[in-house]
Amino acid sequence: MTAPRLDVDGLLSDPSIRIVVCCGAGGVGKTTTAAALGLRAAEVHGRRTVVLTIDPARRLAQSMGLTELDNTPRHVKGIDTERTGGELHAMMLDMKRTFDEVVEQHTTPKRAAEIFANPFYQAMSSTFAGTQEYMAMEKLGQLRAGDQWDLIVVDTPPSRSALDFLDAPARLSRFLDGRMLRMLLAPARTGGRSVFSLVTASFGLFSKTVQKVLGAQLLTDLSGFVAALDSMFGGFRQRADQTYRILQDPQTAFLLVAAPERDAIREAAYFAERLVAERMPLAGLVLNRMHPIEPAGLSAADSEAAADRLDETGDQQVTADVLRIHAALLRQAEREAGVATGFTGAFPSVPTTSVAAQPADVHDVDGLRTIGALLA
């Protein structure tokens, strides 16, 4: 089964493509792939590019000149864009600051101050399951709306599930529309003091339980928080929906990133199904860390048998080891190809590119350039 080859250069040079989203399981090289794509878009295709990373490894971040999490795109210097006139900028997402900015934008300074002081806001803005994903999408929306970039490359958060960032806006909407929230808001809207003063009798048992379990202070904080947020809900929702629509637009290209491991491939396949179901433009699959089968005229079995023979004679240890390395590589390549078939078999029309495993980790511009060339 051979999938069509993913034309990465075609994608990066296409002026109608404005957003590339890299998604996949944790630990498959998403951030490196995003950085390598950004560098290539700037150096080879002359595009004014920004890479939005979520949580890059320290040395990779340093290689792009990012020393702090400051939520602003920084110009990456020391790359070769003289010929093409491209530019590369990079930024690290600051989840809390992005959330604060959203709040400030949608409410009065007085209300904003109240919200920032509320312990629930503090918990939600730094740990809400999905806040990071939601804020990544919010930041993407901001970068796109500014319209100063030819291409935005996004590295999605290292979620529990790679799908979280797609679900985040919907989850937030569901949360904001929830019955629970409306019940909590009821007294605030009517100016009542007690949180549950206006709810029905059948709710009494529930409210008593909640009071008992959580304590009255918590309920006061909670109702203060939801009341304060209430004024901004419309704005929140609108933004989330807008970003969602941009993601569905043909100006966006989703790239699934995977390593040839069962879990990562399973995640990629699941993600591909979701993208298709949500009508998101899936451009292709990047298989990182592949060991290409490069026959040296020696099969794995022959190499191992020969290594065993050499062990017996005892004076050719180096060659015996070299043969074992060769055999292990062949077996690994075979296994990886088998694992990859799990995806290409299920999605035969999804274009694929693979990147050979590098002997050393990538943490400088030269390394990123090499990966970019291997991708293309």
Add this chain to the structure above:
Amino acid sequence: MPVRLTRARNVGRMGEHRNWPERLHVVTGKGGTGKSTVAAALALGLAAGGRRTLLVEVEGRQGIAQLFGLEPLPYAERRVAQTTGGGEVRALAVDPEEALLEYLDMFYKLGAAGRALRKVGAIDFATTIAPGLRDVLLTGKVKEATTRSRDGSRVYDAVVLDAPPTGRVGRFLNVTEETARLVKVGPIKTQSEGVASLLRSPMTAVHVVTLLEEMPVQETLDAIAELTALHIPVGRVVVNGARPPLLAGGKVTKAEIKRGLTAAGLPAATATVSRLTTEAQAHLTRRELEESLRLELAELDRPMVELPLLPDGVDRAALGELAALLMRA
């Protein structure tokens, strides 16, 4: 390894394993390092010789079921493997919603009111708005299983928790901090304090799984620093996927490979020799990097265990092999 030998060497009094004396083993690691595999192998190893362990997952990934080749696990403790001497591994996939209902029911005898909570979306709401509460529920369930006894003796000799990855594990385990900000009084506060004191006691050890690759090692160092600052006891550093020490001399030449191939009775075509040389050089580069990472880990001064790369992937037999290696370490 024969069972009797294992018992004689490693088991002190019943319920305590000499090499792994803690009762709650929390296993973390960067995504892709094989922490779920290590957690499963540890639960298997600790169950050898007629003991009973519980393997818990909390992220809804159904990783345990996949490892043991089973259907997705319900929110119930089910046997997933049997070991020597009548030992067994049970597994539990903790679901925060179910845990909350169970918890409320245990303390408040909620019954129908509990179902009503679910109906109005209160549980979804509670776990969304205060993720710290969610973690208290998950770790609370783990604590309950760890300390559960029946007829005066512990139900589980050991509990192994397949925890969230290194990037989130500090926050996950630091439950009091998270909930104290929100909950000033009441049973949730009591609950989170109970969990916090178990996690900071000698009954607990957090083991960090890594590969000899730069990012996992960096995250291991960061996680250990974070856990240490939180006063949560760090156990072993588990180096997973270690390669056999080939080419110990660190040097290889084409002439030597050519001689060796001839000695082995193989054709020594130029293309073959150069391909093998390239592969050997890449191996040496990789190994040099691995060696420096191993040194970085050694500087942590924590007990280290190395588990070999399993060329054919992980099945039940492979889990058994890893379990035996862990128990010897």
